[in-house]
Amino acid sequence: MATLVDHDRILGAAALIDDSGLFVAGQIPTNPGTVEGRLGNGQRLRMKVIRQDEDTGLVLLQAEHWVAGDARPFSAPMEEEQPGGRLLAVLKTGPIRAEFVSSHHYGVLGRSHRLVPLSEFRFEAPAETIGSALIFCENGEIIGALSATLRRREIPPAYGDGLTQIRPGLNLPRNLDQHPLVIGPSEMTVAYTVGPEVVRQVIEGFRTPSHEVSYPSLGVLCVDNIGGGAVIEKIQRGSAAAKAGLKVGDVIQDIGETYIRDQVAFAKVMFHQQIGSRVMIRISRGREVLLREVTIGRSLGHDKE
Numbered sequence: 033m034a035t036l037v038d039h040d041r042i043l044g045a046a047a048l049i050d051d052s053g054l055f056v057a058g059q060i061p062t063n064p065g066t067v068e069g070r071l072g073n074g075q076r077l078r079m080k081v082i083r084q085d086e087d088t089g090l091v092l093l094q095a096e097h098w099v100a101g102d103a104r105p106f107s108a109p110m111e112e113e114q115p116g117g118r119l120l121a122v123l124k125t126g127p128i129r130a131e132f133v134s135s136h137h138y139g140v141l142g143r144s145h146r147l148v149p150l151s152e153f154r155f156e157a158p159a160e161t162i163g164s165a166l167i168f169c170e171n172g173e174i175i176g177a178l179s180a181t182l183r184r185r186e187i188p189p190a191y192g193d194g195l196t197q198i199r200p201g202l203n204l205p206r207n208l209d210q211h212p213l214v215i216g217p218s219e220m221t222v223a224y225t226v227g228p229e230v231v232r233q234v235i236e237g238f239r240t241p242s243h244e245v246s247y248p249s250l251g252v253l254c255v256d257n258i259g260g261g262a263v264i265e266k267i268q269r270g271s272a273a274a275k276a277g278l279k280v281g282d283v284i285q286d287i288g289e290t291y292i293r294d295q296v297a298f299a300k301v302m303f304h305q306q307i308g309s310r311v312m313i314r315i316s317r318g319r320e321v322l323l324r325e326v327t328i329g330r331s332l333g334h335d336k337e
Contacts (some may be wrong), residue, residue: 034069034077034095036060043067045166046079046093047106047171048175049221050239053098055079058166058177059089074188082255083243085234087146090177091237095271106236109173109228119175121155129168130155132175135227138300146247147299149227151176156221167225174220174235180321188222229303248305254284255294261316263296272329276314285321286314 036057038044044059046069055069060081069077079093117132130153137150153167166173191204225231237245254262261283267273284292287301288311304330305311313324 034071034079036067036069036079036093037260038064038067042124044124045241046049046091047122047166047168047301048103048234049105049108049174051100051103053095053100054082054238055093055095056166056174056235056238057091059084060091067093069093073310083238085237085245087148088177088230088234090231090234090238092243102188106168106172106174108232109169109175113177114228115212118170119153120168120170121153122150122168123165128155130134130223134170137224138296139224139226146297146303148230148303151227153223153225155223172230175228176231178225187240199206201334232334246307246330248302248307248328249303250326251331252278253331254298256294257283262292276313276324276326278313278316278324282315282317284313284315 033048034046034055036046043060044058046055048054049056058069064077064081066080071077071078077095077098079095081095082092084091119130119132120127121130127206133152133154134198135149135151137152139150140147165178167178169175233247234245237243249271250273251268252264252273255265257263264273264280264284265280267278267280284298286292287298287305288300290297292301294297307328307330310325310326311328313326315322315324
């Protein structure tokens, strides 16, 4: 781990993800070309900002004059964390304990409008102190960096418990005002980060020679269809959908063996596809029902599905 500083002002924490000296950090409040990283042994590193993933806000940094073999890189999560699991959140002020609550939420990323899974956490810390903390599970895997936080409202007890959104980096599920909070010995903060699958895609993309993050994509824009399915409104030229012969106005009914109820279901199914894999898609075109084999393509940065 490295502490990022700018003229002795602490910006956050960064974690080594590759032995070539690549580090990943949460959102950096400023946009410097380089920052100083300070390791636990007192060593100081000059770190260049290489890329920021538009969707998650995660930042890739390269440490100059890095000596390979001096440290073990952190890895991306391979399995889903279980509710109640104990985690470590590394803040600007130091590490604190956190608890994993759930991964059954979805949110829409602001720039790309991409629907992604969210992980929910609880902390015994004020929301203002958390910022874009990096979160780790007990085996050292990086779970993510916080994107949005919620905290208790200061309201009279007669009106019950309420929630107010703080730093809305994501469009969060609508029923959060009904979500219970566990009352602890100090102020409880509920926080969200994109799910482990997204974190894994970002870190794997950062490790490639191009440092580009890619997501599975058909290259279409879909909306809800009356009566079920997702109707295609737009197709990107040269995309996987275009190569498979899909057309604007086609209604996607199934992807693989999964029924597509609406555009949200379409986005959820697409997120879990593998780039380069082949899948059968059932569409309705007017009165015809057609099957098309599609090779899943890729989208970069904040492109749409």
